[in-house]
Structures are given as C-alpha cells and as structure tokens.
Amino acid sequence: MNATTAVAALSVLNTAGLELGPTAIRSGLRDVCWPGRLEVLSREPLLVVDSAHNGDSAQKLMSALTSLCGRRRLTVVVGASADHVTRIC
16 A cells, blocks of 8 residues: 555656656665565564554554464564554454
C-alpha cells in the first residue's frame, strides 16, 4: 500500500512538472529499504522485527507472518506503551 501511494503521488507530481520516468520509479521501488519493517535479522533461528505501531499495522504484520510462516509456531514479543495497547490478535 505504501508503494502504491508513493507511485500515485509521483503521478500527481509528474502533472505538476516533476517528471520521473518509469525506470527511475522501478529502480526506487526495487532498492527501497525500510529498516524495522519485516526486517529479517537472522534466518537460523528465524528472527524478524517489525515496527507495527497501531492496530491496523499489527494486523497486517500478523497476516504477513501467517503468509510467510504458515502454521509454524511463532513467538511474538510485543512492546507498547499503555496508551497504545489494543486488541491485535
């Protein structure tokens, strides 16, 4: 969704005179890195970190983990301040 929003914003900027061609956009999407977003720190054992910061992103994280790991047993460590705790599972 973030990538779709970025490409849509670039489309609007193109109409305002900032022209980025399809090659530059593809390159940007290919090379983008968001540390802390489903970032694999270790493969054996598998250790993934994510900075899901609200209920919606936490639900998307769980969906992604289910998609990646199937029914494999997971240990999830969550850290949140009291004013940000919501039901995420």
